[in-house]
Each structure stands twice: as C-alpha cells, then as structure tokens.
Amino acid sequence: MISFEINGQSVEVNVDENTPLLWVIRDILNLKGTKFGCGKAACGACTIHVNEEAVRSCSYAVKYAEGKKIKTIEGLGNEERPHPVQKAWIEEIVPQCGYCQPGFMMATAALLNRNPNPSDEDIDNNIINICRCGTYYRMRKAIRRAVEINNSKPEESIKNG
Ligand code: FES
Ligand code: FES
Numbered sequence: 001m002i003s004f005e006i007n008g009q010s011v012e013v014n015v016d017e018n019t020p021l022l023w024v025i026r027d028i029l030n031l032k033g034t035k036f037g038c039g040k041a042a043c044g045a046c047t048i049h050v051n052e053e054a055v056r057s058c059s060y061a062v063k064y065a066e067g068k069k070i071k072t073i074e075g076l077g078n079e080e081r082p083h084p085v086q087k088a089w090i091e092e093i094v095p096q097c098g099y100c101q102p103g104f105m106m107a108t109a110a111l112l113n114r115n116p117n118p119s120d121e122d123i124d125n126n127i128i129n130i131c132r133c134g135t136y137y138r139m140r141k142a143i144r145r146a147v148e149i150n151n152s153k154p155e156e157s158i159k160n161g
Pocket of ligand 2 (some may be wrong): 095096097099100101130131132133134135152
C-alpha cells in the first residue's frame with residue numbers, strides 16, 4: 001500500500017510500486033486532467049507537482065510519492081477561485097486543442113512558486129514543455145500576465161493558490 005496526499009486528500013493505493021504515478025492518477029484516482037503524451041519525460045503533458053516541484057508523472061514511479069503532497073491541475077484552482085495562472089490563461093485565450101495545457105499550467109505554477117518574477121531566460125529554461133498546436137507566443141503573454149495578477153493581488157497569490 002502506498003500513501004500520499006493528492007489535492008489535499010489522503011489516499012492509499014494498492015498497485016505495483018513501479019507503476020508510473022500518471023496512471024495511478026488517471027486510472028485509479030480518476031483524475032483525467034493530467035495527460036499522457038510521450039511517456040518518456042520529454043513533452044511535459046503529464047506535469048504535476050510533488051511537494052510543490054514540477055514533476056513529469058509518466059516517468060515517476062508511484063513508490064516515490066509515499067508520504068508526499070501531490071497536486072494535479074484539478075487541485076490548482078477552481079471556477080470560484082482560479083489560480084492566477086488559470087486566470088491568465090483564460091484572459092490570453094491560450095489553448096487551442098488544449099491537450100498540453102494542464103502540463104504547461106502546472107509547470108508555470110511551479111516556476112512562479114519559487115520565482116515570482118521570472119526573466120525571459122528563466123521562462124525559457126524552465127517551461128520546456130511541447131505544444132503541438134504552437135501556442136507558445138500566447139503562453140508567454142499568459143505567464144507574464146500571471147506574474148502581474150499574482151503580484152498585484154496578494155490575496156490571490158500563488159502561495160495561497
Ligand atoms: S507524457 Fe510525460 S513527459 Fe510526455
Ligand atoms: S494546445 Fe494543442 S497541443 Fe498545445
């Protein structure tokens with residue numbers, strides 16, 4: 001049995017300890033927002049947070065989640081209280097097909113958690129997910145907008161998100 005917290009709830013799962021966390025999240029916990037793209041840590045579609053750090057869950061065995069705090073896109077915010085990254089994504093109308101977007105938002109939220117004012121270079125070095133639809137330009141605008149929202153409204157800050 002492997003125990004961890006996901007989106008604020010404690011769970012226990014009885015699976016092979018080497019099962020990728022992505023499949024535990026999607027198939028056992030039934031949280032479908034985290035996507036499968038490449039399966040080899042190359043595209044970022046499966047990005048989640050483990051103890052607030054961005055992790056590619058397709059290549060992260062569930063055994064490493066023991067005792068940790070996991071967050072998926074479902075736990076980032078909600079309609080009543082969206083995370084600043086989600087607000088910015090909506091304002092800038094970033095998604096096209098949408099498939100890659102949860103991974104990008106989770107990667108961005110993790111970046112802003114540890115660096116609330118990233119430079120263009122910081123963004124280039126950290127947001128290295130792949131978008132088949134090529135939404136990179138609008139994504140960059142949305143990251144900048146998320147920084148503004150986060151810094152202008154402390155009550156909505158990412159640390160509280
Ligand atoms: S599916 Fe995990 S990085 Fe592509
Ligand atoms: S919005 Fe379609 S893959 Fe990124």
